[in-house]
Amino acid sequence: MTLTQPLQLLAPLSGVLMPLDHVPDPVFASRVIGDGLCIDPTSQVLCAPLAGVVSNLQHSGHAISITDDSGVQVLLHIGLDTVNLKGQGFSALVEQGQRVEAGQPLIEFDADYVALHARSLLTLMLVVSGEPFSLLTPDNGLVACAQPVLRLSLGDPRTVVAQEEGEALFSKPVHLPNPNGLHARPAAVFAQAAKGFAASICLHKQQDSANAKSLVAIMALQTVHGDALQVSAVGEDAELAISTLAQLLADGCGEAVTPVAVVAPVVEAQEVSTKLLRGVCASAGSAFGYVVQVAERTLEMPEFAADQQLERESLERALTHATQALQRLRDNATAEAQSDIFKAHQELLEDPSLLEQAQVLIAEGKSAAFAWNSATEATATLFKSLGSTLLAERALDLMDVGQRVLKLILGVPDGVWELPDQAILIAEQLTPSQTAALDTGKVLGFATVGGGATSHVAILARALGLPAVCGLPLQVLSLASGTRVLLDADKGELHLDPAVSVIEQLHAKRQQQRQRHQHELENAARAAVTRDGHHFEVTANVASLAETEQAMSLGAEGIGLLRSEFLYQQRSVAPSHDEQAGTYSAIARALGPQRNLVVRTLDVGGDKPLAYVPMDSEANPFLGMRGIRLCLERPQLLREQFRAILSSAGLARLHIMLPMVSQLSELRLARLMLEEEALALGLTELPKLGIMIEVPAAALMADLFAPEVDFFSIGTNDLTQYTLAMDRDHPRLASQADSFHPSVLRLIASTVKAAHAHGKWVGVCGALASETLAVPLLLGLGVDELSVSVPLIPAIKAAIREAELSECQAIAHQVLGLESAEQVREALSVQQQAMVETSQVLES
Numbered sequence: 083m084t085l086t087q088p089l090q091l092l093a094p095l096s097g098v099l100m101p102l103d104h105v106p107d108p109v110f111a112s113r114v115i116g117d118g119l120c121i122d123p124t125s126q127v128l129c130a131p132l133a134g135v136v137s138n139l140q141h142s143g144h145a146i147s148i149t150d151d152s153g154v155q156v157l158l159h160i161g162l163d164t165v166n167l168k169g170q171g172f173s174a175l176v177e178q179g180q181r182v183e184a185g186q187p188l189i190e191f192d193a194d195y196v197a198l199h200a201r202s203l204l205t206l207m208l209v210v211s212g213e214p215f216s217l218l219t220p221d222n223g224l225v226a227c228a229q230p231v232l233r234l235s236l237g238d239p240r241t242v243v244a245q246e247e248g249e250a251l252f253s254k255p256v257h258l259p260n261p262n263g264l265h266a267r268p269a270a271v272f273a274q275a276a277k278g279f280a281a282s283i284c285l286h287k288q289q290d291s292a293n294a295k296s297l298v299a300i301m302a303l304q305t306v307h308g309d310a311l312q313v314s315a316v317g318e319d320a321e322l323a324i325s326t327l328a329q330l331l332a333d334g335c336g337e338a339v340t341p342v343a344v345v346a347p348v349v350e351a352q353e354v355s356t357k358l359l360r361g362v363c364a365s366a367g368s369a370f371g372y373v374v375q376v377a378e379r380t381l382e383m384p385e386f387a388a389d390q391q392l393e394r395e396s397l398e399r400a401l402t403h404a405t406q407a408l409q410r411l412r413d414n415a416t417a418e419a420q421s422d423i424f425k426a427h428q429e430l431l432e433d434p435s436l437l438e439q440a441q442v443l444i445a446e447g448k449s450a451a452f453a454w455n456s457a458t459e460a461t462a463t464l465f466k467s468l469g470s471t472l473l474a475e476r477a478l479d480l481m482d483v484g485q486r487v488l489k490l491i492l493g494v495p496d497g498v499w500e501l502p503d504q505a506i507l508i509a510e511q512l513t514p515s516q517t518a519a520l521d522t523g524k525v526l527g528f529a530t531v532g533g534g535a536t537s538h539v540a541i542l543a544r545a546l547g548l549p550a551v552c553g554l555p556l557q558v559l560s561l562a563s564g565t566r567v568l569l570d571a572d573k574g575e576l577h578l579d580p581a582v583s584v585i586e587q588l589h590a591k592r593q594q595q596r597q598r599h600q601h602e603l604e605n606a607a608r609a610a611v612t613r614d615g616h617h618f619e620v621t622a623n624v625a626s627l628a629e630t631e632q633a634m635s636l637g638a639e640g641i642g643l644l645r646s647e648f649l650y651q652q653r654s655v656a657p658s659h660d661e662q663a664g665t666y667s668a669i670a671r672a673l674g675p676q677r678n679l680v681v682r683t684l685d686v687g688g689d690k691p692l693a694y695v696p697m698d699s700e701a702n703p704f705l706g707m708r709g710i711r712l713c714l715e716r717p718q719l720l721r722e723q724f725r726a727i728l729s730s731a732g733l734a735r736l737h738i739m740l741p742m743v744s745q746l747s748e749l750r751l752a753r754l755m756l757e758e759e760a761l762a763l764g765l766t767e768l769p770k771l772g773i774m775i776e777v778p779a780a781a782l783m784a785d786l787f788a789p790e791v792d793f794f795s796i797g798t799n800d801l802t803q804y805t806l807a808m809d810r811d812h813p814r815l816a817s818q819a820d821s822f823h824p825s826v827l828r829l830i831a832s833t834v835k836a837a838h839a840h841g842k843w844v845g846v847c848g849a850l851a852s853e854t855l856a857v858p859l860l861l862g863l864g865v866d867e868l869s870v871s872v873p874l875i876p877a878i879k880a881a882i883r884e885a886e887l888s889e890c891q892a893i894a895h896q897v898l899g900l901e902s903a904e905q906v907r908e909a910l911s912v913q914q915q916a917m918v919e920t921s922q923v924l925e926s
Contacts, residue, residue, distance in 0.1 A: 642869020709742025
């Protein structure tokens with residue numbers, strides 16, 4: 083290959099230059115499609131950055147690709163989510179296949195219309211063919227249309243010498259150990275690692291080379307198992323980059339690898355050495371049955387296709403059929419939570435960034451199957467790499483949706499597993515679709531290596547009444563099908579080959595649980611009064627009118643937590659005032675003027691982003707912009723919500739609760755805004771205003787907060803993870819991130835003491851309030867109200883009726899002096915059994 087001169091790319095617009103890292107779109111910001119730059123435009127005509135052929139022009143007119151004679155391909159993308167405008171506001175000045183010159187006008191657009199109807203006007207210029215480049219103008223500088231902005235290095239990167247940085251260094255050849263080459267997952271890991279170095283880095287396969295920081299470029303090398311690859315780098319940290327990345331390749335980039343040039347012997351399923359495997363409870367219950375190992379089969383797909391139009395039509399047809407299938411699942415759902423899951427899957431199918439990734443690859447000659455699979459894998463890998471448990475769980479949803487569409491493209495029937503009776507399914511991971519399709523007449527429960535207690539799979543398992551455990555060690559996949567097992571999901575345990583006596587105990591326990599549950603339902607309307615005459619309020623945690631109505635039917639005395647974010651999530655625009663006000667008023671009417679309605683203001687941000695609220699990517703979203711911090715940074719969002727909530731004043735005993743408060747200044751500013759909005763509406767009486775105690779700082783300063791609030795509500799989920807510095811959904815830490823830990827209990831005790839000293843009440847709305855084992859403890863610590871998961875209302879009320887407050891206070895005092903959650907649970911278990919026996923004697 084002969085050396086060619088560097089190629090300069092011109093600015094396609096006038097405006098303010100921005101780095102991709104600042105683009106509020108994770109797909110573009112992470113350079114999944116390609117690397118480049120962003121311009122906030124001040125002109126309204128998009129011009130060609132280089133001479134070449136229009137290789138792709140989107141029908142909607144918002145995006146265009148130019149390919150020059152040397153194969154350099156540049157994608158220009160006007161605005162974010164502008165595909166949804168369906169061509170409105172855009173006028174193409176060229177046609178696909180037309181040759182254009184550098185600086186030639188390509189697309190004219192109405193900036194005012196696009197700014198009003200799309201998420202952003204930010205315009206991207208991406209080098210999707212993967213050539214390394216340098217910036218010719220400073221970041222965040224003003225640029226004029228047709229001004230040179232990028233210099234691309236062409237030719238063989240192994241022989242190019244950077245003008246200022248010296249010669250390229252090369253690694254020794256590394257034989258690729260990945261069974262399927264560098265497909266999306268390992269390629270994304272490699273590209274992400276390469277981005278951590280300042281050097282210009284290339285990956286080489288024989289005579290082909292790729293920008294090592296571009297996922298698409300790496301995948302375009304079409305590597306296979308055993309390929310000899312080299313890493314080259316130019317720059318001050320080149321040596322470190324080469325040694326690190328070469329080792330990463332040799333280790334398989336985080337993927338299970340197959341030794342090169344060695345035929346692996348067939349290994350029989352090994353006997354698991356232990357008789358007990360521990361994980362995390364995803365869905366309560368227990369079952370005895372027989373292991374059935376299940377896995378999704380690998381789908382074969384062609385990489386290339388000759389007719390781009392046919393591939394686009396194939397993808398569109400598959401997306402339509404997948405949407406219809408998901409709608410049928412929504413229609414047949416027996417619970418709102420199930421319906422919401424498949425609604426979220428439909429939203430994924432409509433995601434413009436995902437569809438554009440696939441369309442770009444189809445325009446490069448890839449088949450619809452390959453393009454769609456690459457887009458979903460790359461985006462799922464991105465979600466997993468962002469350090470958020472929630473996004474990692476959404477990655478599973480995305481892969482589930484991806485497989486559904488992929489099967490439709492390939493014409494592969496979505497078959498149902500043939501399963502024997504009394505099956506306990508074992509899998510590395512189950513998808514929501516697989517879980518929803520389980521035959522509960524044959525499947526008694528399941529256990530997986532991956533997943534979490536808050537995942538959609540866990541929600542579906544609970545809706546189906548199937549006990550489930552997640553976070554088990556990998557050795558569970560070595561269990562032979564047919565092995566007798568006892569799944570005790572309540573304890574997060576899988577017992578192998580259990581004794582007959584253990585099975586008999588299980589059956590007896592389940593019979594007792596059924597009888598107790600029936601008794602609790604029959605007495606759900608009774609007040610929650612202890613044996614010695616102390617009444618405690620049991621309210622519900624809800625996220626809809628339907629849940630509110632269900633809570634009332636199960637004996638709830640009010641709503642202790644209305645999660646208002648259900649109105650904001652899984653949509654592309656903010657809810658209107660009328661929609662919000664109508665929902666709050668309907669819920670308040672369902673309660674009536676004698677019951678409490680506690681509305682938590684918007685608790686999103688960080689790990690729970692909103693599509694229409696641009697946010698910077700955060701390395702640790704749980705410690706970033708979320709809850710009250712986000713709302714105070716965007717005060718109009720909070721003011722609009724206050725106005726909507728206040729519309730329900732008088733229909734119920736209205737309370738407003740602020741999440742994630744850690745400073746008095748946050749409370750005071752929010753109260754001032756609430757007062758101003760109430761005054762504007764002509765209200766003479768403010769609703770009660772309280773805060774969530776979920777940050778240790780708030781618990782430790784509860785004595786200073788108490789005079790300025792009307793109530794506290796303790797969110798034990800976040801309070802636990804922030805106090806113990808452990809993610810509650812981490813598969814290996816979940817058993818330790820326990821709200822029964824004495825440090826968490828001490829914070830609850832000090833919060834109650836501070837509140838009562840100022841005559842304020844304290845509720846608990848976190849998961850701890852929904853555990854019957856915790857009821858005597860929380861009563862003994864002085865908590866006034868328990869707000870619980872709707873289905874557990876009867877059980878929590880029954881637990882209060884079995885308790886005696888003096889005994890609760892004694893056990894609470896005792897456990898505060900213990901040193902571990904395990905010791906606390908053991909002490910409470912002994913007391914709980916004694917209380918149940920006493921209650922049974924009194925009732926007989």
